[in-house]
Amino acid sequence: MDIIKNMNNIPFSFALKLCEKVNANAIIVFADLMDNLKELKDLQVTSKLIVVTQDKDIPRSYINGMKKIQLPRVELSRMGTVKVSIMMAISAGYISHSDKVVTLGGLKDIGYLDSLIVIDLSRESEIIVSRESYDITDEVKPEVFATALTLSLELAKQGRESKPVGTIFVIGDHENVLKLSRQLIMNPFHGHPEEGRQILSPNLRETIKEFSSIDGAFIIRGDGVILSAGRHLNTSLNGEELMSGLGCRHVAAAGITSLTSAIAIVISQSTGSVRIFKGGNIIMQIEKTVV
Numbered sequence: 500m501d502i503i504k505n506m507n508n509i510p511f512s513f514a515l516k517l518c519e520k521v522n523a524n525a526i527i528v529f530a531d532l533m534d535n536l537k538e539l540k541d542l543q544v545t546s547k548l549i550v551v552t553q554d555k556d557i558p559r560s561y562i563n564g565m566k567k568i569q570l571p572r573v574e575l576s577r578m579g580t581v582k583v584s585i586m587m588a589i590s591a592g593y594i595s596h597s598d599k600v601v602t603l604g605g606l607k608d609i610g611y612l613d614s615l616i617v618i619d620l621s622r623e624s625e626i627i628v629s630r631e632s633y634d635i636t637d638e639v640k641p642e643v644f645a646t647a648l649t650l651s652l653e654l655a656k657q658g659r660e661s662k663p664v665g666t667i668f669v670i671g672d673h674e675n676v677l678k679l680s681r682q683l684i685m686n687p688f689h690g691h692p693e694e695g696r697q698i699l700s701p702n703l704r705e706t707i708k709e710f711s712s713i714d715g716a717f718i719i720r721g722d723g724v725i726l727s728a729g730r731h732l733n734t735s736l737n738g739e740e741l742m743s744g745l746g747c748r749h750v751a752a753a754g755i756t757s758l759t760s761a762i763a764i765v766i767s768q769s770t771g772s773v774r775i776f777k778g779g780n781i782i783m784q785i786e787k788t789v790v
Contacts, residue, residue, distance in 0.1 A: 579785050
């Protein structure tokens with residue numbers, strides 16, 4: 500245990516020095532790999548610190564003045580964890596797509612912090628695929644985006660009844676999205692009170708996962724109210740405008756986000772990858788972790 504603690508102390512020290520050296524806007528630390536969370540209180544850059552956790556209950560007194568992100572409880576690779584953390588931090592308004600970030604993480608199986616990365620988001624094509632400017636939080640509440648991304652990653656990992664799932668969550672600018680789409684089936688959310696179709700409600704998670712096997716997209720208002728499932732998106736882009744090898748769902752997501760200010764999250768049924776679209780472009784892709 501002392502060896503692990505010492506292993507954590509070394510990258511902590513480097514992270515602080517790197518943050519100052521490169522003038523980073525934030526340090527993202529993966530708290531689940533820390534044996535002693537009290538070490539967070541010793542950091543002198545609390546205004547820049549973003550604490551990330553999947554399953555640790557971090558006492559508020561330990562992160563007073565710091566920012567916290569709750570990651571989905573699904574297995575992620577090192578880079579997958581970095582990508583999801585950065586996207587959620589952007590959604591929450593903690594950082595922007597043009598910031599410089601230091602990340603400090605590793606793998607749970609190893610048990611200590613072993614990866615220190617400096618990322619310039621304005622130039623890093625592996626993290627942020629599109630170089631176009633975008634703002635996730637224009638019309639979509641951060642917690643709504645985070646919940647939709649979490650559900651997408653869970654569905655990508657687990658599928659439904661042991662079968663792979665492919666679906667689309669379209670969030671925000673709902674009036675224009677509805678005008679540019681049509682129902683494939685009777686809308687299963689029609690007629691229900693808004694509080695009964697709120698994506699933030701834990702009671703609705705299994706229902707959403709059940710309806711994910713239906714062809715078509717989920718249409719979600721920026722405040723989290725689900726307006727429809729099984730919706731056909733009438734828009735598309737020319738095949739050459741999108742990555743080769745991507746199917747109809749991705750073309751539809753690119754099309755609807757090019758003509759509206761909505762954001763779309765697509766689960767690939769064939770690969771389990773999750774891709775996020777804005778402005779007609781893929782802004783991030785998170786590959787499924789193979790065990």
